[in-house]
Amino acid sequence: xxxxxxxxxxxxxxxxxxxxxFDLIDFLQQLSVRCMELLDVAAVGIMLADxxxxxxxxxxxxxxxxxxxxxxxxxxxxxxxxCYKSGEPRTNINLSDPQITxxxxxxxxxxxxxxxxxxxxxxxxxxxxxxGVMGLFQTDPDPLSAQDIALAQALADVATIAILxxxxxxxxxxxxxxxxxxxxxxxxxxxxKGILAERWQVTVDEAFAAFRSYARAHHHQLAQLARxxxxxxxxxxxxxxxxxxxxxx
Numbered sequence: 530x531x532x533x534x535x536x537x538x539x540x541x542x543x544x545x546x547x548x549x550x551f552d553l554i555d556f557l558q559q560l561s562v563r564c565m566e567l568l569d570v571a572a573v574g575i576m577l578a579d580x581x582x583x584x585x586x587x588x589x590x591x592x593x594x595x596x597x598x599x600x601x602x603x604x605x606x607x608x609x610x611x612c613y614k615s616g617e618p619r620t621n622i623n624l625s626d627p628q629i630t631x632x633x634x635x636x637x638x639x640x641x642x643x644x645x646x647x648x649x650x651x652x653x654x655x656x657x658x659x660x661g662v663m664g665l666f667q668t669d670p671d672p673l674s675a676q677d678i679a680l681a682q683a684l685a686d687v688a689t690i691a692i693l694x695x696x697x698x699x700x701x702x703x704x705x706x707x708x709x710x711x712x713x714x715x716x717x718x719x720x721x722k723g724i725l726a727e728r729w730q731v732t733v734d735e736a737f738a739a740f741r742s743y744a745r746a747h748h749h750q751l752a753q754l755a756r757x758x759x760x761x762x763x764x765x766x767x768x769x770x771x772x773x774x775x776x777x778x
Contacts, residue, residue: 564665592733616654
């Protein structure tokens with residue numbers, strides 16, 4: 530499959546996702562993985578702002594990215610935080626350059642420990658309104674091309690439109706409450722991922738892949754199924770144990 534065909538496939542997937550029972554977390558998770566594949570970066574994280582204008586991680590292509598993004602948010606620093614505050618993309622950031630990272634004393638060392646040497650932060654925005662950021666992390670110093678950055682912004686714009694399309698009310702305060710509900714659901718999902726990983730003795734990524742595959746196959750929303758597991762009303766033995774000998778879909 531050529532890259533152009535892959536791009537077309539991703540946008541078709543996005544269009545197919547915009548249905549009545551739209552699952553925001555699943556949509557963003559799928560988008561983060563597709564962005565990683567299309568842009569040939571090591572990891573992708575998608576963050577949305579809560580009602581207090583604080584970025585919260587909603588999806589990540591792998592567990593390392595989630596932890597890094599949460600660390601950046603906790604200390605109110607890093608390229609994604611700066612991108613959200615300015616509303617402008619920050620691209621091809623050399624994380625090993627102390628002059629660039631001097632304002633991120635906690636973030637930069639953690640990024641180095643994780644193996645990331647270059648970062649890009651793309652705003653999720655529409656007509657000047659910024660609702661979050663997509664972070665692209667690289668383990669090599671090669672800069673993203675102008676074409677890659679344009680594609681990243683297009684994907685971020687699609688994500689923004691998809692999110693805002695689900696908010697049919699006019700007042701932003703009500704929209705923030707809706708977003709807070711999604712953020713709360715994400716917290717429960719993170720707890721369940723840890724529970725399943727411990728129960729099955731697999732990685733968190735493997736546990737999430739099995740959980741997500743089951744939810745999709747049985748038409749459950751991720752947040753709803755996670756809450757049922759957390760409150761004990763769903764028996765996890767119904768979910769097929771992850772087969773570590775083959776990759777999860």
